[in-house]
Amino acid sequence: MSPHKSLYPFVFLLSVHSAMVHSDTVQEVTLLADEWCPYTCLPDKDKPGILVEVGEMIFANSQTEFNFQLINWSRAVNNVRAGKSQGLLGAYIGDAPDFIFHSHPILFSQMCFYTKPSDSWTFTGFESLTKRVISVINGYSYGDKFDQYMVKHPSNIINITGDKLLERELLMLQTKRINTILEDKFVFGKKAEEFGLVSKGCLAREGVYMAFSPANEALSTELAGWVDQELEKLKSNGKIELILKKYLD
Structure with a gap:
């Protein structure tokens, strides 16, 4: 993220207890994202988003307060780069390669091409994109290639x-301003089915991460190390798999 919209005035406050990341360096972490459901969703007590729930668990063994805020993705990247917030939630490495990332992705995202079923085109490689007009979200990385x-x-x-990006992409496809939508299969798959669209091939999977600000390298390195440590535990005890089933089954 992987795949990202105008300011959403929502903040999730996920307060946690016991051992701190390091009390002398950080007591609050604010991660920014845009609405990219099911990864990061609008406020919902039961389903705030896969990555929000993972983030809550990652900081559950610390006394660090985990804040999650939805804003426009380009603005999120700029704010974190300037050190106004500690990190991004739901980033591809290509979104901000100068940021500090933990070693292993939280999960993987896959971007797929969607068209009308009457369109005979199929993605067979980048050479097959010659006559395509493809909608993408401003500021997103879709993988290096x-x-x-x-x-x-x-x-x-x-x-x-701007706002209501998926709806606008659908309208542009209907009015023939574009002939292809490129979006994550879990974000767009159900809506594509609802509107009678079909997937015509996908890009390679990309890792999805928390990405921390280069403006405070020491703190960001510490946070990335903490994420690696806790993420390994969550993967080994099956808790991430349970979260994925909650959203994707």
Whole structure:
């Protein structure tokens, strides 16, 4: 994230107790994301998002207060880069390669191409994109190879900004301003089915991470190390798998 919209004035406060990350360096962590459900969702007590629940568990053995805020993705990246917040939640490495990442992804995201069923095109590699007009979300990384493709072929790309992005992409497809939507299969799959669209192939999977600010390297390195430590526990005890089943089954 992987895949990201205008300011959403919502903050999740996930207060936790017992051993701290390091009380002398951090007592509060604020991670920014945009609405990218089921990874990061609008406020919902039961289903705030896969990554929100994982984040809560990661900091559950600390006295660090975990704050999660939904804002426009480009703004989120800029704020974290400037040190105004500690990190991003739901980032691909390509979203901010200068940030500090933990060693192993929380999970994997896969971006897929969606078209109308009457469209005979199928993605068979980047050479097959010649006649495609593809909608993407402004500021998102789609993995290194597609990011490079966007730079080299801007006439094939329509960047979407603002609110209600998925709805706007669907409207653009219906009005033939684009002929292809590129979106994460878990974010868009059900809506694609609802509107009668079909997947015509996918990019390689990309790891999804918390990404910490380069403005405070010492703190960010400490936080990344804490995430690695706690993430290993959550994977080994099966808790992440349970969260995934809650959202994806």
